[in-house]
Amino acid sequence: MYIETADFDYIREIVHQESGVIIREDMAYFVESRLASVARLNAFNSINDLIISAKNGGYQNEIKRLIIESMMIFESSFFRDKHYFETVREELIPSIISHSDNNNYELNIWSAACSRGQEIYSTAFMIDYFNVLPSTWKVNYMASDFSGELLKKAKEGVFNQFEINRGLSGKLIEKYFIAHDGSDLQVNPSIRSRIKFVKFNLFENGASIPQMDIIFLRNVMIYFNDKDKNKVLENVSKRLKPNGFLILGSTESLVNNILFEPVHFQKAIIYKLKSK
Known part of the structure; x- marks a missing residue:
């Protein structure tokens, strides 16, 4: 699945608004892979369809929440450092x-x-x-x-x-x-x-x-x-x-x-x- 530039900018904006997290311009592949996973799990045919649903308040804004939370998964391990x-x-x-x-x-x-x-x-x-x-x-x-x-x-x-x-x-x-x-x-x-x-x-x-x-x-x-x-x-x-x-x-x-x-x-x- 491919993410359009406008959709990437939209994701960067809502993630920062809701969580404060900055998604850099060079992180398109990261965003694309996370969105593809959310799209598949929720039966969307494309990332674009997923984002349209988010913009329209899909599932009472549940889709938007899932998108934002998918960007929050950071590397962790036991006794790190x-x-x-x-x-x-x-x-x-x-x-x-x-x-x-x-x-x-x-x-x-x-x-x-x-x-x-x-x-x-x-x-x-x-x-x-x-x-x-x-x-x-x-x-x-x-x-x-x-x-x-x-x-x-x-x-x-x-x-x-x-x-x-x-x-x-x-x-x-x-x-x-x-x-x-x-x-x-x-x-x-x-x-x-x-x-x-x-x-x-x-x-x-x-x-x-x-x-x-x-x-x-x-x-x-x-x-x-x-x-x-x-x-x-x-x-x-x-x-x-x-x-x-x-x-x-x-x-x-x-x-x-x-x-x-x-x-x-x-x-x-x-x-x-x-x-x-």
Whole structure:
């Protein structure tokens, strides 16, 4: 299936309007392949027919939603850039514990663009496996994404063998997964039940989201323009505790940001709120 230039421009516009994600001019093939998949799954003969339906409010705007969400599927894997997880375990959590008051024994962790869930599951595996927290502490996990379809898959916690073998050791697989259909495996219920999955747009103010000790916002900002980045960072800053930490992707950095400042740990650069 082929995408016309006008249709490509339309997709770029609606995706940016609804999600803030910038689709570059050189991403026509990516868009074309995603739209072709949506068209086939919904019995459209062509991409053009699919887009006409979206413009006309097809299925009460369901087609438009499916198109936008199809553009949100980004690369993810278990323990991606594992030095970040090592920093969480070895330095961030001990710092949070040392700065906590005597009446608060809860650790709040948020994966703010969770995709298929590998990031939040990796974090939960690590904290459980290494007994990172004192026995008196409780950890609250939250994972959110713009895409309802991705959230559904993340909540199910089902992964194929290719996904499983990217970043997971045999010990972790044996301890935290159960058999599913065919060769697929599913995260065991004891881990899945600990995570709250929420549909959330990072451009919302997030007033309903509790204050967090650790926020993962990795490999997201690269898809936004400067104005949208600042808006997202402003919203995220309101959900971070004074002694909390913001984790960005390995290729992302905040230079002279008015809200956050870098902290240089042994294995990674992490961000915290600037002192007022």
